Amino acid sequence: MALYVLHTLSAIQDGETINATARVNAQDYIGQLMKYETIITAQIFLRIFQVTSPVSKYLQTSGMDILTAHQMVAAAEAELKDMTRDFQSVKTAADKFVQ
Structure with missing residues (x-):
């Protein structure tokens, strides 16, 4: 899903028929979405x-x-509590997405 959003924003950013404001906004959105945090x-x-x-x-x-x-x-409460102790898997998934 995120890849579709990034692909669409990239197409807007690169589209020569798109107005300049929309292209700059698309570029800014891509920058924000691609931040590691x-x-x-x-x-x-x-x-x-x-x-x-x-x-x-x-x-x-x-x-x-x-x-x-x-x-x-x-x-669900127990599973969420267990999740708080497992940040490494979150970091691993984020690193994989970045690659």
Whole structure:
């Protein structure tokens, strides 16, 4: 997904028929997106959403079982706590994206 955004911004930046303001803005957006801190932050949010999205979807169902919901929330909480001790995998994923 991020590659599509970067590809599109690059096409805008290089497009000779695009007005100058849009081209400069595209160049600035590319610069911001390619900062290492932005990539690290995106990797962290990606991991958080991988854990919380299934719980969120289940909590929005009409036939939700309260016991199952409680178990899912507790499991998500434990997984998020474990994640706080595993920054190395976030850094590895960010480094791989940069390459």
